[in-house]
Amino acid sequence: xxxxxxxxxxxxxxxxxxxxxxxxxxIAGMMGLEFSPPVKALGKLAHPTPxxxxxxxxxxxxxxxxxxxxxxxxAGCSEAISRxxxxxxxxxxxxxxxxxxxxxxxxxxxxxxxxxxECMEKYRGKYVLVVEGSPTVADDGIYCVVAGKSNLxxxxxxxxxxxxxxxTGNCASFGGIPGANPNPTRACGVxxxxxxxxxxxxxGCPAIPEVTTGTILYFLIMxxxxxxxxxxxxxxxxxxxxxxxxxxxxxxxxxxxxxSFDDEGARKGYCLYKLGCKGPTTYNACAALKWEQGLSYPxxxxxxxxxxxxxxxxxxxxxxxxxxxxxxxxxxKTTAVAAGVGxxxxxxxxxxxxxxxxxxxxxxxxxxxxxxxxxxxxPISQSESKKEG
Amino acid sequence: xxxxxxxxxxxxxxxxxxxxxxxxxxxxRLLRIVxxxxxxxxxxxxxSKLWGTILNYLRGLIILPFIPWVRRTFRNNALTxxxxxxxxxxxxxxxxxxxxxxxxxxSLCGISWKPLPTPIVDWLAAVGIISLLVLLINRxxxxxxxxxxxxxxxxxxxxxxxxxxxxxxxTHHLWFxxxxxxxxxxxxVCLLLIWIPLGRISHFLFYFFSKxxxxxxxxxxxxxx
Ligand code: HEM
Ligand code: SF4
Ligand code: SF4
Numbered sequence: 046x047x048x049x050x051x052x053x054x055x056x057x058x059x060x061x062x063x064x065x066x067x068x069x070x071x072i073a074g075m076m077g078l079e080f081s082p083p084v085k086a087l088g089k090l091a092h093p094t095p096x097x098x099x100x101x102x103x104x105x106x107x108x109x110x111x112x113x114x115x116x117x118x119x120a121g122c123s124e125a126i127s128r129x130x131x132x133x134x135x136x137x138x139x140x141x142x143x144x145x146x147x148x149x150x151x152x153x154x155x156x157x158x159x160x161x162x163e164c165m166e167k168y169r170g171k172y173v174l175v176v177e178g179s180p181t182v183a184d185d186g187i188y189c190v191v192a193g194k195s196n197l198x199x200x201x202x203x204x205x206x207x208x209x210x211x212x213t214g215n216c217a218s219f220g221g222i223p224g225a226n227p228n229p230t231r232a233c234g235v236x237x238x239x240x241x242x243x244x245x246x247x248x249g250c251p252a253i254p255e256v257t258t259g260t261i262l263y264f265l266i267m268x269x270x271x272x273x274x275x276x277x278x279x280x281x282x283x284x285x286x287x288x289x290x291x292x293x294x295x296x297x298x299x300x301x302x303x304x305s306f307d308d309e310g311a312r313k314g315y316c317l318y319k320l321g322c323k324g325p326t327t328y329n330a331c332a333a334l335k336w337e338q339g340l341s342y343p344x345x346x347x348x349x350x351x352x353x354x355x356x357x358x359x360x361x362x363x364x365x366x367x368x369x370x371x372x373x374x375x376x377x378k379t380t381a382v383a384a385g386v387g388x389x390x391x392x393x394x395x396x397x398x399x400x401x402x403x404x405x406x407x408x409x410x411x412x413x414x415x416x417x418x419x420x421x422x423x424p425i426s427q428s429e430s431k432k433e434g
Numbered sequence: 435x436x437x438x439x440x441x442x443x444x445x446x447x448x449x450x451x452x453x454x455x456x457x458x459x460x461x462x463r464l465l466r467i468v469x470x471x472x473x474x475x476x477x478x479x480x481x482s483k484l485w486g487t488i489l490n491y492l493r494g495l496i497i498l499p500f501i502p503w504v505r506r507t508f509r510n511n512a513l514t515x516x517x518x519x520x521x522x523x524x525x526x527x528x529x530x531x532x533x534x535x536x537x538x539x540x541s542l543c544g545i546s547w548k549p550l551p552t553p554i555v556d557w558l559a560a561v562g563i564i565s566l567l568v569l570l571i572n573r574x575x576x577x578x579x580x581x582x583x584x585x586x587x588x589x590x591x592x593x594x595x596x597x598x599x600x601x602x603x604x605t606h607h608l609w610f611x612x613x614x615x616x617x618x619x620x621x622x623v624c625l626l627l628i629w630i631p632l633g634r635i636s637h638f639l640f641y642f643f644s645k646x647x648x649x650x651x652x653x654x655x656x657x658x659x
Contacts, residue, residue, distance in 0.1 A: 275436060286612065300533060300552025319533060326438065326613045355438050362445075368616075369534035370541035372446035375453050383454040387461030395469035 048107035051142055055103075058141070068137075069099040076259045076266070076281070102266040103142075109265040110172035111139075112164060113147040114203055116189050116196045117223040117232055118178025122214040123147070125251040126258065138258040142265065143173075158192045165206050173264055174207035175257070176200070179216040179223045179232035188230040200238065209270050210235060210244045213257045215353055218246035218276075225359035234356075236277055245270045246277040250353035253330055256282045276356065278328065287324035287350045290332035293317065306347065317344060321365040323352030437613045444620035452624035453542075459631025460639060467640070479654050486653015487646050493658075494645060513572055517565040524562025525594075528555055528601070552605075559602050566595050586633050593629045596622035 049057070055065060073095035093101070115123070126139070139145055146157075146164045165172070181188045186195035194202075204210055212235040215221035223232035236244040247257050260279055263271045271279040288294065296302070296316040303310035303317055316322070324332075327350050331342040344350050349365070352358040362372050375383070498505060499519060508515060529535050533549035540546040549555070570591055573579050600619040603609065610618075630636055652658065 288612070298552065300549060300555070302533060302549070319537065326441070326616065356436070357439075357442065361442060366541065367534070367537035369537045371449055371453075371538060372442065373450040374541050375450060375457075379454060380457055383457040384461040387458040387463075388465055390458075391462040391465030391469065395466060398469075 050104055050107055052100075052104040054108065055141055065103075066096065066100060069103065070096040072262055072266075073099045075255055076263050076271075099266055106265065108141075109143045109261065110164060110168040111143045111145045111175055111261065112161060112172050112203055112207070113145060113175045113177065114199060116176065116178035116180050116200075116217070117230065118214065118216050118221075120177070122177045122249075122251040122257065126254040138261060143261060165203065169206040171208055172206065173261060174203050174210045175261075176210060176212050176217045176235045177214055179220045180235060180238055181223065181230035181232045182238070183229070183231035197238070200235070204239050204242050207242055209264055210239055210242050211247060211257070211260055211264075211270075212236065212244060213247045213252045215248045215250045215252075215358065218248035218278075219356040221250065222359060224357070226357075243270050244277060245273055245279060247282075248276075248278060248354040248356075249329060250351070250358075253282070253334060253336065255334055256330055274328070278354070282330040282334070283328040283354065285328065285330075285333065287327045287329060287332045287344060288322075291316075291324055291344055292332070293344060311347060317347075317349040319367050320349045321363065321367055322349035323355070323358070323361065323368055324350040325368065327352040327355055327358075329354035437611065437617055441613045441617045441620070444617050444624065448624050449620060452627040456627040456630060459628075460636065463631050463636055464639070464643075467643075475651065475654065477655055481653050481656030483650040483653045486651070487649035489658070490645055490649025490652065513568065517568040517572070520561050521565035521569065524558045524565065527558045528562065528598075531555060532559075556602075556605060559598065559605070563595075563598050563602060566591065566598060570595075589629060590633055590635055593622065593626040594635070597626055 146161045180196050180200055186197035189196040191199060212218045216223060217235050219234045220232040223230055247260055271281060274280055274283055293316045297318060301315045302319040303315040335342045351364050352361060362370060531550040532555045536546050536549050573583050600615055600622055604615040604619055
């Protein structure tokens with residue numbers, strides 16, 4: 046039997062054609078399709094609108110199978126999606142547009158394992174693998190074992206039949222918290238291990254739910270992963286920094302900074318740079334998309350950006366330390382040792398000089414004893430008076 | 435290697451190492467000068483050393499630079515005087531009162547103070563950059579200066595100019611991604627720190643020693659420094 050298309054599935058659930066078209070418009074917006082060139086590339090038909098592109102895909106394609114694995118993580122990215130206050134969209138994607146195997150949301154156990162294996166078998170070559178949490182390579186992956194299999198084996202097994210891999214959250218993208226210095230389990234990003242499948246990173250802590258689901262949708266609709274930057278992040282969502290779109294930016298330009306979380310400046314909405322904001326170096330969609338259906342995002346709510354979509358953001362100095370501060374300020378002991386070395390070399394060379402001077406003086410006195418004109422004493426060498434720039 | 439990694443390296447280990455080299459180098463330089471030997475000053479004491487010192491700084495740093503015609507500074511060297519003066523003013527304000535730099539001081543010595551408004555710092559930074567360019571062109575075109583200028587002086591100019599221009603570009607978010615230009619700023623600052631003890635920019639420290647000693651000597655003799 047032919048699989049039902051997504052549209053047929055939704056229609057059977059009672060969605061009208063009109064609501065379906067509205068949904069397609071929303072999805073197109075959420076994927077950032079308006080701005081992405083593939084729409085035009087696809088435009089063999091006289092320039093379909095983004096919503097039409099979505100509608101065509103949903104009326105012709107069956108549900109997209111997704112296998113969702115979790116490694117070293119806190120399940121925060123899953124939480125963010127399942128608690129997201131836009132249930133209509135995130136839930137819709139996961140319930141009605143995709144079929145899902147999710148390790149945590151399904152009660153774990155041998156049954157879940159079996160369901161996953163069946164899913165992998167049935168949709169071999171078609172499913173999208175979503176990875177949440179960092180793989181760990183130390184000691185052959187024994188620091189993260191599920192159902193008796195090491196995370197490395199699980200990852201290898203699951204990517205073998207995947208059409209594409211989506212790493213969601215900073216952990217799966219770059220190692221995240223488990224990868225923070227000194228990284229005892231040698232946690233790393235999925236893309237560090239998987240080289241033979243297309244991998245895309247959706248870093249964040251957590252990843253913005255709309256960005257993860259938007260990327261899944263993009264793959265479903267366009268049949269390929271969206272364009273990425275050098276860190277494999279989709280450009281539509283990671284093309285700008287938080288600072289680029291920050292509503293506190295005018296205060297930054299004017300040099301008006303909050304000095305603490307409860308001072309006059311903080312109340313007036315001044316820039317949070319001095320409170321440790323990493324907005325200028327953080328590429329993410331927070332400031333543009335905002336969280337909770339456009340309600341707000343951290344910087345708007347008064348908290349500096351932590352830089353959670355950047356590699357190793359845990360190791361970038363304190364969260365509340367300004368971005369220009371020295372990452373490793375020399376301790377007083379180091380400073381003392383450095384000064385000591387300077388003193389030691391200086392004193393040693395001065396000693397050598399003094400000895401030379403002494404010898405020269407002696408030679409001079411012996412000359413004057415012998416009488417002028419006799420040689421024997423070298424003039425103090427010219428090279429000793431240093432030249433410098 | 436991506437730029438956020440380079441940034442972390444240049445803000446971290448590289449800056450750390452440069453500071454250590456800077457500190458070791460400057461103590462070395464200072465000690466060498468101190469140990470060159472002190473002539474015992476046998477002059478009979480006729481005035482206050484402290485007052486001489488204060489007077490020397492007042493005249494040399496606060497008063498005379500602003501009435502340059504008294505010593506004919508203007509007539510002989512107007513360009514060097516004006517551009518050099520603006521450059522030093524700019525350097526001081528940018529380093530001591532730029533918000534980003536105050537955070538550096540805070541992380542190094544634990545104290546902080548209020549920054550000047552960014553537009554003022556920014557304007558002065560531009561003045562500093564222009565001054566440096568003027569001084570460069572002067573050096574390239576002045577027939578005598580050209581002959582006097584050897585490699586170390588070109589290095590001096592470059593290592594001071596680079597932090598200025600990268601800092602300015604960064605603040606204005608021009609052309610580069612922020613982490614790229616920030617890394618370049620940090621790397622150029624590190625170059626500067628390492629170069630200072632090797633060259634004549636070390637005058638930033640020695641200046642104050644000679645000013646103090648000359649002032650004290652003059653004060654002891656009760657003459658105007
Ligand atoms: C010691 C380490 C230093 C650090 C961490 C540092 C950091 C920074 C940062 C983060 C900015 C830009 C702030 C913004 O985006 O608004 C900046 C601006 C700037 N920096 Fe530095 N800097 C350092 C040393 C220096 C030095 C030694 C110089 C000059 C010789 C310098 C010259 C400048 C200039 C001219 C600006 C532009 C100021 C403006 O246009 O407002 N910096 N610096
Ligand atoms: S609060 Fe952060 S992101 Fe916003 S303008 Fe200030 S530094 Fe930039
Ligand atoms: S504001 Fe910064 S730290 Fe906060 S969620 Fe967005 S990218 Fe992450």
